[in-house]
Amino acid sequence: MHHNFITIMEHNEYLDNFELALIDKLVRLCRSYSKLEGVMPSSEDVDGMWQILGPEYLADAIEQVRDYPTVSVAWAAYMGMAIANGWDTDWNRTAALTYKELYGPRGFDDMDEHIVANILGITLSDEAARNIEDMTRRCGELTVDLIRHEEVEPQSPMAFHIFVRACRAMYRIGAALELERLGYKMQPMGFPGAMPS
Numbered sequence: 001m002h003h004n005f006i007t008i009m010e011h012n013e014y015l016d017n018f019e020l021a022l023i024d025k026l027v028r029l030c031r032s033y034s035k036l037e038g039v040m041p042s043s044e045d046v047d048g049m050w051q052i053l054g055p056e057y058l059a060d061a062i063e064q065v066r067d068y069p070t071v072s073v074a075w076a077a078y079m080g081m082a083i084a085n086g087w088d089t090d091w092n093r094t095a096a097l098t099y100k101e102l103y104g105p106r107g108f109d110d111m112d113e114h115i116v117a118n119i120l121g122i123t124l125s126d127e128a129a130r131n132i133e134d135m136t137r138r139c140g141e142l143t144v145d146l147i148r149h150e151e152v153e154p155q156s157p158m159a160f161h162i163f164v165r166a167c168r169a170m171y172r173i174g175a176a177l178e179l180e181r182l183g184y185k186m187q188p189m190g191f192p193g194a195m196p197s
Contacts (some may be wrong), residue, residue, distance in 0.1 A: 008126075011158075019165040022146055026173045028149040035135055041179035042172065045091060049083045050171050056099040058164060060108045065163070072145075073139030077114040080174030081132070087122050087157050088182050104150070112136070120178070130176070139173055 023040070030036040047129055057079060064072040086094025106115030112133070116122050122129045144164050172190045 012160075015161055015165050017148065017160060018146075019169050022143060022166060022169045023172065025142060025146065026169060027139060027176075029142055030135065030173065030177065033135060033138075035177055036180055036184060040047075040172075040174060040176045041184045043084070043087055043179070045095070046080070046083050046087050046175045046179075047172065049095070049097075050080075050168055051084075053079060053099045054164075054171070055101075056166065058167060059178070061167060062160075062163070064108075069139060069144045070140040072171050073143045073163075073166050074136050075111050076170040077136045077139060077174030077177070078102075078112045080171040080176075081178040082115045082119045083177040084178035084184070088184075135177065136174070139170060143170055 027036055027040050056074060061072040061075065079102055083094060083097075086097065102111055102115060102119075104110030104112075113124055116129050116132060117124050120132075122132070147162055147166055150162055154164055
């Protein structure tokens with residue numbers, strides 16, 4: 001019993017460390033393309049939506065892992081962008097959003113284009129849309145590389161947990177990129193206990 005508890009604790013610590021390291025690398029990658037500056041912008045509201053939308057996303061994404069590994073994690077970033085955009089424009093409506101409303105005409109397959117064109121309101125042929133696609137693909141590739149680097153047995157429970165954490169990290173990065181694009185800047189406060197205004 002006691003031994004089992006330690007294993008679960010270690011398991012969670014390992015996953016937390018993986019997720020933090022992944023976010024750190026993703027932030028560095030985005031910074032190297034001048035897409036994120038300062039502290040990674042985030043919102044508890046936006047982060048909280050992962051709990052609601054994440055399970056349905058994961059059910060779709062897991063089907064894509066073998067044939068389209070980058071897509072399987074990258075679409076989570078688009079979902080983060082959609083929610084961050086809604087947080088800025090109409091949170092009441094966004095908080096009530098269902099996962100299927102993020103689908104494109106072809107369902108999961110063109111969710112990326114649907115979110116960019118119809119939620120972010122960016123014409124797909126615009127440079128801004130290409131920049132988003134490029135950055136998201138780079139983040140997705142880095143994430144897949146990091147997952148592979150863990151050398152976890154494929155289709156094992158641990159592989160699934162790592163995949164879940166990777167998708168959540170990508171969701172948070174997508175949200176951060178969109179908040180930054182919308183002009184939100186998170187600055188570290190110079191004294192303890194300060195609340196951001």
